Amino acid sequence: MREDFLHYLWKFKKFDLLNLKTVQGEVITIIKTGDYLELSGPDFFNAHIKIGNQKWAGNVEIHLKSSDWYLHNHEKDPSYTNVILHVVWENDTPIFREDNTEIPVLVLQDYVAKEVVDNYQSLLSPKTWISCEKQIKDIDYFVLKSWQERLFFERLERKSKFIHELLEETNQDWEAVLFCLLAKNFGLNTNGTSFLQISKAIPFSIIRKESFEIENLEALLFGTAGLLDSDKEDLYFEDLKFRYYYLLHKYQLEKTIVFPVQFFKLRPDNFPTIRLSQLAGLYHKHQNLFSKIIELKSLKSVYELFNISASLYWQNHYQFDKESPRKAKVLSKSFLDLIVVNTIIPLQFAYSFMMGEEISENLIDFMNEVAPEKNAIIDKFTLFGIKAQTAFESQTLLELKNEYCNKKSCLNCALGIELLKNNSN
Known part of the structure; x- marks a missing residue:
């Protein structure tokens, strides 16, 4: 038995309403069960109940056992002083108000x-x-x-x-919030946390300033992801690495450590290299992206706005220094649905x-x-x-x-x- 079942019984009156009596033997007539607000304090507010010959307006508290009143320290809480009826499944102890008057009790299991x-x-x-x-x-x-x-x-x-x-x-910067959300979701489940850390590590003001050169955006994203930390005999890799450290110096940024991005068990189109390049491409193509996204009202308009691909280098690469057959790395419709x-x-x-x-x-x-x-x-x-x-x-x-x-x-x-x-x- 759970307390929410008793709430259900009381709220929908799923018990014998005609023969109700308190454990003290007084007849109960329910005029209004009260409002179930699910807030702190009594379970049902502003109930109207007639007990014996007296009409009462107040609150109803519900417990599995009457002793739960003391277990939950209600006797010390002034918000429970207006309880007019204690509804329980089992009455194992009498409950008293501060003035030592006993609170009327209805044992619900007798009427269900x-x-x-x-x-x-x-x-x-x-x-x-x-x-x-x-x-x-x-x-x-x-x-x-x-x-x-x-x-x-x-x-x-x-x-x-x-x-x-x-x-x-982000100090209420909706554009920065969008950048963080997009980064997280471009990373999907596997790299979402890492991509979010990357987006937070790069002040969005810098993304704005550098968005006119896609290589600079890729340098910031790849560098922050730790993908430029090694040495490779790859001209594009070396160019991004040079740009990254130049940008760190230009903006007086400290190198941030993020969770390592993962390649393992991912389809190549979901490799972090491809997704970060596509994210860079999106911000290279669109300034003021937030205002455009807020106005989207159809799937067709999404496909048009996000009609971008990874940069030229990644058309025949999935990883640095490893060529692959040429393929346009565009954002698929299934990815954009996500x-x-x-x-x-x-x-x-x-x-x-x-x-x-x-x-x-x-x-x-x-x-x-x-x-x-x-x-x-x-x-x-x-x-x-x-x-x-x-x-x-x-x-x-x-x-x-x-x-x-x-x-x-x-x-x-x-x-x-x-x-x-x-x-x-």
Whole structure:
């Protein structure tokens, strides 16, 4: 038994409302269960309850055991002085106010039908990948779609926290924040942390100043990544190395140590050399990139803006001093789809929120143009009858799995609540 189940029972009145009595024997009539705000303090605020012949307006606190009141030190917290009813599953000790009057107690298990408890325990079975895997395909379409919208924006809100941290670090420079986000996501999972460190190590003011020479941008990025530390008989390598140390001296920068970039087990097109060169190419081609990205509203416009490739040297190289067959190292559509999901949409969401603009529908429409991610979680949902057709849907399924299913938070999930409601009818 978990406390969130008791919150669910109280909020949706899933118990016998006609015969309620306190443990002291007084009849209880619930006029209003109160507002479930999930804030610090009592669980339900501004409840209206009649106990015996007296009507009360105040707060309701819920615990598995009445002794949890003392375990959580509520007797010392003034925010609990207005509690008018203590709802518990088990009453193991009386609870008193500061004036020594006993707080009325309702033992909820005396009024909950067995099938309601059985449905709850079945939903939280620990032996399944997700608790509702046998039932999720039968969820009402409108309930599912409404919940997906909520999940989508919860996911964006979580991603926004990182953006706000970057804003603090960059003195509210949105262009610098974008550079950090792009660098991190150009590095993908393997080199994302290293690329982020690289972007933070180079003041964005220098990226602005040097963007007119792509060799200087590559020198800064490759040098900071530690890719110019060795000696090679390669003219381009030697040129970048010379430029790097010249730029360190010019801007009085100290050489920064970052996590070593990785090549192992990466497809050649994802080698850090190629991705850093493409990032340099992007900033060489576009000044004021942030303002352009904020205005993007379609996948086609993304493909046009990011129509760049690695520099000329990398057309026939993947690593320094090792020639390979010539190939234009352009940004693929699948890679740009990831940039939309992980950089462009979160950035637009965070910026619009700070500007007080409402663009929710635009973001959903944008994401519905993008193909869904392909990973084990999305594949598993497909097996249970929930197939993601777009990135909007795949993102919501990832949020559902990671933030609700994995945490067994079914009673905070609209799908779990819907299933409990249906099974209890």
